[in-house]
Each structure stands twice: as structure tokens, then as C-alpha cells.
């Protein structure tokens with residue numbers, strides 16, 4: 001960290017979508033309830049840091065990233081980029097922002113224009129942002145994403161590239177404008193394992209060697225340790241647990257984080273992993289009222305869980321929004337209605353405090 | 359599980375007719391699945407997994423054909439059976455199939471129960487009432503409320519649709535279920551829920567399962583035996599514990615090293631540069647040669663035969679000319695091969 005001012009700060013961000021009101025609703029003048037896709041998300045991202053946003057399909061990851069980049073108007077909350085609220089941006093500020101913040105998409109197979117060669121794809125990006133010395137930059141960036149010898153790749157069309165190579169071109173396109181922040185939406189989930197490792201390595205090099213910051217979205221916790229310093233686990237629009245990557249992976253405290261971790265298959269024929277006990281899927285974040293959003297699936301649900309849990313600090317670097325960990329919660333006896341003994345409340349809280357050392 | 363082979367595939371070669379010529383998608387593949395066995399097939403995209411099982415089902419695209427080899431089911435050669443015979447005797451009631459991307463394979467316009475009754479009418483002697491009772495039991499097994507058999511597919515979430523399809527596959531009590539990437543589009547929790555039901559089926563119903571996936575962890579965890587495929591060839595086939603602990607083929611070894619393990623979040627992952635070749639004409643070399651750190655000239659001159667990994671083991675086969683060297687190196691932990699992520703030479707073949 002070079003200064004106290006975070007590169008990106010998000011405060012209480014909400015993005016609700018209006019549901020497509022049907023004609024009947026319209027005639028009856030009935031308002032349909034909004035989809036609470038992102039609901040009260042806050043975080044800070046410092047220079048040269050990377051944050052992983054983790055959660056199942058539909059939890060709001062893509063909405064979050066699209067709101068951050070300005071594709072959606074937030075319903076409420078603030079997004080500060082280098083200390084300035086983006087809602088105060090003028091045209092010139094947005095132009096600057098669109099250069100400094102770049103995206104990498106999930107699907108390398110559709111992210112590139114099939115008619116443009118690698119060179120043309122990169123040239124187009126430089127033209128949009130009025131950047132000179134195009135040839136040199138194109139060569140440098142291709143070296144950087146390890147598409148070398150460069151001359152072998154310059155004139156290839158996307159269909160002449162493998163999935164991993166396409167993803168490298170997408171990364172090159174983001175990188176060539178020298179961004180400060182990259183937002184990556186599931187960048188390896190469509191790649192074979194044989195190429196996945198190389199792309200993870202490349203992303204982590206960008207952070208370590210080129211001073212880029214990153215928000216890395218994934219539904220899969222098994223790759224985050226290769227890229228992310230910090231993690232934040234989302235469930236139906238809300239952050240349920242956040243902290244340093246190794247803390248969250250080693251000492252997950254939220255029942256949902258635990259479920260996500262325990263469902264990952266282990267590449268070991270002798271490992272005796274129990275299959276998940278979690279029923280169902282996340283519903284839609286529509287009209288879900290108060291209370292913990294995970295409560296209809298949670299093995300540890302208590303009466304208290306009909307109240308929305310706040311985010312509790314287990315250490316300076318580990319937060320969890322779950323009543324099991326509400327040490328100072330004024331609702332009193334936590335153990336009274338807990339259905340499961342395996343998360344002993346007192347024990348987890350003290351373990352959390354121990355997490356400070358990490 | 360018994361040792362009687364249920365399905366035997368011998369020297370199977372499958373080709374597709376393309377503009378460039380005959381594309382070999384599966385080359386000289388041999389393996390067997392026993393009764394009650396949970397058999398996994400792993401390999402990366404395009405290695406021929408789907409082609410392999412479509413040829414078993416005699417359901418290749420019209421430009422594809424089995425050009426060599428035998429497929430035996432319960433001792434009977436089935437590769438030349440007519441459509442009519444396959445439908446009457448084999449499909450659904452003997453071998454059921456869960457296709458890749460199958461969430462979308464239910465008919466959206468029909469109730470799921472109607473689709474089950476139609477299947478029963480075509481492939482069994484069950485009357486409608488018997489069929490519905492049976493189908494309700496199957497819903498129970500896959501963990502969906504039996505009353506919901508009369509729902510339309512759109513009333514189900516993705517994971518429920520997937521389970522409804524597993525229920526359909528189970529329905530006529532086949533001896534073998536072939537599932538092609540049944541959970542690939544799903545989140546980890548949903549995936550685990552589905553595999554829990556598949557485990558149940560193996561335990562309770564005793565069906566053999568052939569699971570096709572690119573996820574080696576899923577196979578290591580669930581299956582009894584497995585085959586590793588690369589570029590249309592079977593690289594290695596044997597018990598899961600053997601291939602996990604004593605892999606003999608370079609590709610099996612590297613695939614494991616490339617796979618992240620949540621228990622070791624900081625382990626270096628190996629990279630396998632390049633991709634399998636698109637083979638026009640007969641495959642007369644090892645298809646891993648351009649990606650293989652152990653490759654020698656010999657590997658270009660002939661396809662390596664699928665042989666016993668060790669002379670005294672009849673259940674573990676490998677196709678690699680240098681299997682003994684590879685084994686030795688793996689055992690010693692010494693590593694005189696090139697660093698796997700060193701890109702020398704391999705990009706040239708990466709067209």
C-alpha cells in the first residue's frame with residue numbers, strides 16, 4: 001500500500017432491478033417487488049491488492065461488477081474511485097475511468113470479435129483510448145501475456161486460438177491501456193485445467209509485478225488462493241463473510257462459507273469427504289424481508305435468525321454476518337435454539353480472535 | 359461389484375468425415391466396465407470422451423462411424439445392431455444415457471410424468487399406472503417430492519431438472535447409466551448434491567455408472583476405476599487408487615499436478631502447454647508427444663500400445679513407451695524432465 005487512500009471504496013452499495021412488470025400488473029397498477037441483486041455491499045480495495053468475490057450462481061457477483069464499472073446506476077450507496085464519488089464524474093472523468101478500469105470476461109469464446117485479428121483487437125482498444133506507439137505496445141503486451149513469438153499470433157483470428165490463448169488475448173486487451181484496476185468475472189471457469197494454471201499465474205503476476213489491482217469473481221474457492229489477497233463471500237446480494245484469503249479458507253466461520261468449502265471435490269482417492277448436507281438452492285432475492293438470507297438452508301438456524309445479522313468483527317481482518325458469532329448480541333442466549341453442535345459458539349469466536357496473528 | 363464385464367470396448371476407432379478428411383476422434387481404445395462398477399472417464403475438452411460414449415450408444419452424428427473394433431454388452435456384440443433392436447432391447451432398459459448439457463434435454467411442452475410414461479411405453483411392458491408409481495419412487499431416490507412428477511420442466515431449477523433426468527435414466531432399471539458431464543454447468547453445492555444421489559444409486563440400486571468428466575477430483579472421490587484419455591487415445595486405465603497414487607502415464611501425472619486442491623492452496627500448479635492435435639487420418643503416433651516432457655523420437659513413429667502397467671497386474675494398463683522411466687522418476691521424486699511450465703517447443707504445435 002502506497003497511500004492511505006484506497007483505490008476503490010464501496011459503501012453500502014445497493015442495486016435493485018425492477019422486475020419486468022407484466023401487463024396484468026400494469027393494468028392493476030400493482031408494483032412488483034424489486035430484485036435485490038446487490039444489497040448493502042461495502043469494501044475497500046487498496047493499490048496492488050486483489051479481492052475475490054465468491055458465491056453461487058445468482059448471488060449478485062456479476063451485478064456487483066457491472067455496477068462498479070458504471071453499466072448500472074446504483075440504487076443507493078457510494079462508489080469512490082481514488083477518493084472521488086463516481087456519481088460526480090463528468091464526461092472526461094468517465095473517459096479516464098474507462099481506461100483505468102478494465103474487464104476480463106468469463107467466456108473467452110465470445111469475448112473477442114471473431115472478425116478481428118489479435119493485432120486488430122488490440123489496435124482497436126488503443127484507438128478508443130487515443131494511445132500512440134501502437135505497434136510497440138501491442139508487441140510488449142503480447143510478450144507480457146506470453147503469446148510469443150509475437151509474430152506467430154499477431155494475425156490470427158479468434159477461431160485460430162485455443163481457449164487459453166483467447167483468454168490471454170482478452171487479458172492483453174485489458175492490459176494494453178495500462179489499467180489500475182482489473183475486474184475479472186470467472187476468468188478461468190471455462191478453461192481446461194491444463195490451461196487454467198497458466199492463466200491464474202498470469203493474473204497473479206499482474207498484481208505482483210505490474211502493480212495492477214483486481215476484483216476477481218468466482219463461484220469456486222479452489223482457485224482463489226492463487227490470485228486473491230482478500231475474500232468476500234456473498235449470498236443473495238449480501239456479504240456474509242470477508243477476510244484475508246488464508247483466514248477465510250482456513251477458519252471459515254459462516255455456515256455458508258463452510259458449505260461452499262466442504263462441497264469442493266478433493267483430488268485424492270483416499271480422502272473421506274462427507275457430501276454436503278445443504279438442501280436446495282438460493283432462491284431469488286425478491287421480497288425476502290428481514291432475517292438472515294441463508295436461514296432456510298442453514299444447518300445452524302436459530303430463532304434469532306429471523307432478525308438480520310449484522311457484520312461482526314472477529315478480528316481486524318475477518319468479518320462475519322451470522323448470529324452464531326454475535327458475541328455482543330443483545331438477544332442473549334445464543335445456544336438456546338441452535339440445531340447443531342458442531343459450531344460451538346464460544347469456541348469459534350475465540351478461534352476467530354486467534355486469527356489476528358495470521 | 360462383480361468382475362463380470364458388463365461392457366467391453368476393444369480396439370475401438372471412431373472417425374468423423376470432415377472437409378479436411380477423416381478425423382480420428384477415438385483411436386484404438388480398449389477398456390471394460392464391470393457389473394455394479396462406478397467407472398470414470400477424464401480428459402480435457404475435445405479428447406474424444408463424448409464420441410466414445412456416443413459410439414457405445416450407437417448414436418454418433420451422421421458423419422461419424424466406428425471404423426474398427428468391437429463393443430460388447432453382456433457378452434453380445436452391439437456395434438452393428440439395428441436402430442430397432444437397440445431401441446427395443448438396449449436403450450433405456452439396459453443402457454441409459456444422460457447427455458452433456460442435459461438440463462435442456464427435457465421436452466419443455468410436456469409434463470415430466472408424460473415423458474416418463476412415453477419412455478415406458480416405448481422401451482418396457484409397464485402400463486401407465488405402473489410407470490407412474492415407478493417414476494414416483496425414482497423421484498424419491500433423487501430427492502424431489504414425488505408429487506412433482508406432474509410438473510413441467512420450467513417449474514424446476516437447473517439442479518432439479520438435472521435430477522429429474524437422472525430419475526428418468528434410472529426409471530427402467532438399466533444395468534448401465536452413462537452420464538456425460540452431468541454437473542459441469544452447476545455450482546459446487548448443487549454438484550455435490552447431485553453426486554450424493556448418484557452415490558446412493560450405486561449403493562442401493564447397484565447400477566453400473568460410466569461418468570464422463572474433465573474433473574479428476576470428482577472421479578478420484580467417487581469412482582472405482584477410471585480411464586484417462588488424451589487426443590483420442592486411452593492413456594491409462596485402472597483402479598482410481600492406482601492412477602492417483604502410482605500414475606504411469608505422463609499425462610495422468612501432469613493432470614494431477616495441474617489440478618488445484620483446496621487443502622493445499624499454495625501448491626504450484628503445473629501447466630500442460632498446447633492442446634491435443636486434431637488428427638486427420640489414422641493416429642500413428644502418441645498424441646501427447648508435442649506436450650510431453652518425456653517424449654523421444656520413438657513416440658512419433660508408432661502409437662504406444664495399451665499394455666499392463668506392471669507385468670504382475672491385470673487391472674492397470676498404460677500406453678506410453680517410457681512408462682517405466684516415468685514411474686521410476688515419479689517414485690524417486692527426482693525431476694530431470696523439463697519444467698512443465700517451460701514453453702520450449704510446445705507452442706509451435708499449438709495451432
Ligand SMILES: Nc1ncnc2c1ncn2[C@@H]1O[C@H](COP(=O)(O)OP(=O)(O)OP(=O)(O)O)[C@@H](O)[C@H]1O
Pocket residue numbers: 017018019035036037055056057058059060061062063064219284285
Ligand atoms: N437485468 C436483470 N433484470 C432482472 N433481474 C436480474 C437482471 N440481471 C440479474 N438479475 C437477477 O439478479 C440476481 C443476481 O444476478 P447476477 O447475474 O448478478 O448473479 P451471478 O452471481 O453473477 O450469477 P451467475 O454466476 O449465474 O452469473 C439474480 O436473482 C438474477 O436473476
Ligand SMILES: Nc1ncnc2c1ncn2[C@@H]1O[C@H](COP(=O)(O)OP(=O)(O)O)[C@@H](O)[C@H]1O
Pocket residue numbers: 374375376381383401402403404405406407408409410419421422636
Ligand atoms: N460431428 C462432428 N464432426 C466433426 N468432428 C467432430 C464431431 N463431433 C466431435 N468432433 C471432433 O471430435 C473430437 C472429440 O470430440 P468430443 O468427443 O466431443 O470430445 P469431448 O467430449 O471430450 O469434448 C474433437 O476434435 C471434435 O472437434
Ligand code: SF4
Pocket residue numbers: 254255256292293294295296298299300301302304305309321322323324
Ligand atoms: S444467522 Fe442464523 S441462519 Fe444465518 S447463517 Fe447464521 S446461524 Fe445460519
Ligand code: SF4
Pocket residue numbers: 607608609644645646647648650651652653654657662677678679680681
Ligand atoms: S513418453 Fe512418448 S509415449 Fe509416453 S506419453 Fe510421452 S510422448 Fe507419449
Ligand SMILES: [Mg+2]
Pocket residue numbers: 061062
Ligand atoms: Mg455471473
Ligand SMILES: [Mg+2]
Pocket residue numbers: 407408458538
Ligand atoms: Mg463432450
